[in-house]
Amino acid sequence: MPSLRQLAAVALCLTVTGCGASVEKTSSPASGAVTITNCGKKVTYDHVPERVVTNDVGITELMFALGLEDRMAGFAMPDDKGDLTNVPWKDGYRKVKWLSKDQLTKENVLDARADLVFAGWNYGFREDSGFTPDALAKIGVPSYILTESCRNGRTDTSRGIMPPLDALYTDLTNLGKLFGVEQRAATLIASFKKEIAQVKAPAKRPRVFLYDSGQDAPFTSGRYAAPDQIISAAGGENVTHDVDDSWTTVGWETVVARDPDVIVICDYGNVSAEQKRQFLLSYAPLRNVSAVRNKRIFVLDYVDLVESPRNPSAIARLAAYLNTVS
Numbered sequence: 001m002p003s004l005r006q007l008a009a010v011a012l013c014l015t016v017t018g019c020g021a022s023v024e025k026t027s028s029p030a031s032g033a034v035t036i037t038n039c040g041k042k043v044t045y046d047h048v049p050e051r052v053v054t055n056d057v058g059i060t061e062l063m064f065a066l067g068l069e070d071r072m073a074g075f076a077m078p079d080d081k082g083d084l085t086n087v088p089w090k091d092g093y094r095k096v097k098w099l100s101k102d103q104l105t106k107e108n109v110l111d112a113r114a115d116l117v118f119a120g121w122n123y124g125f126r127e128d129s130g131f132t133p134d135a136l137a138k139i140g141v142p143s144y145i146l147t148e149s150c151r152n153g154r155t156d157t158s159r160g161i162m163p164p165l166d167a168l169y170t171d172l173t174n175l176g177k178l179f180g181v182e183q184r185a186a187t188l189i190a191s192f193k194k195e196i197a198q199v200k201a202p203a204k205r206p207r208v209f210l211y212d213s214g215q216d217a218p219f220t221s222g223r224y225a226a227p228d229q230i231i232s233a234a235g236g237e238n239v240t241h242d243v244d245d246s247w248t249t250v251g252w253e254t255v256v257a258r259d260p261d262v263i264v265i266c267d268y269g270n271v272s273a274e275q276k277r278q279f280l281l282s283y284a285p286l287r288n289v290s291a292v293r294n295k296r297i298f299v300l301d302y303v304d305l306v307e308s309p310r311n312p313s314a315i316a317r318l319a320a321y322l323n324t325v326s
Contacts, residue, residue, distance in 0.1 A: 053118070065309035225305075
């Protein structure tokens with residue numbers, strides 16, 4: 001009998017290109033130069049990239065979902081982001097070089113002879129190490145910034161300029177234009193919208209809290225990270241929707257006061273989902289929270305919960321669970 005993960009992979013494969021179906025061939029724009037809007041700024045690329053390097057699993061799979069493995073020189077990704085053997089894009093993982101099991105650096109970008117870095121703020125780009133789009137531009141390497149991670153100017157680090165699914169569709173549209181696969185991108189977006197439209201939401205919207213990590217204070221999702229719209233599209237209400245940021249930290253007192261009916265765990269890293277579950281169930285301040293009292297805790301993988309082509313499937317799976325608890 002196939003596992004739930006295998007069944008989910010098959011379901012995903014049926015909704016995306018790149019799973020053995022014939023797809024549109026890449027083509028270069030006649031002028032050679034392409035202008036798109038990225039994080040609110042017009043950016044012109046003087047040629048279609050041929051040696052793209054990507055950072056992290058969600059960003060890498062956006063390229064794979066568009067069938068752009070042949071335009072990639074490699075990716076960086078920790079090996080704690082889940083089993084990749086049954087994902088719809090396993091051929092992409094086999095074909096493209098795994099440059100680093102940490103993060104991209106200037107050194108591995110130059111070693112790969114990259115002509116584009118596709119990453120995001122806190123998804124590879126970071127000020128503390130000097131790995132930024134501006135720094136890469138100084139060594140002649142252009143960048144594309146993941147839209148979910150765009151800085152919004154509210155603080156020095158806050159991120160998010162549009163609803164998360166809009167960010168996903170924006171990036172697919174931009175990548176389609178940049179690589180000459182606009183029809184492929186449009187077809188993929190249409191399939192995602194259809195899949196989400198078919199989700200059966202519960203009659204009553206449960207309050208949901210996304211728990212990523214942290215014991216002193218929880219790391220969670222504001223309105224601009226993917227979990228916010230995954231939760232709402234699945235028929236729930238993100239209890240931190242009012243936070244004008246993407247991934248961020250709140251206080252446990254906020255969680256207690258908003259009394260979620262369900263907690264969704266983001267599964268990745270050295271602390272297992274089961275360890276996170278046991279912590280939540282045993283943490284004294286949460287003892288009277290409805291989700292803890294009723295042990296209503298659901299697990300999604302990291303890649304389900306960052307901007308990625310797995311977001312629609314995550315919505316469907318979460319909706320199925322919410323229908324059992326409403």
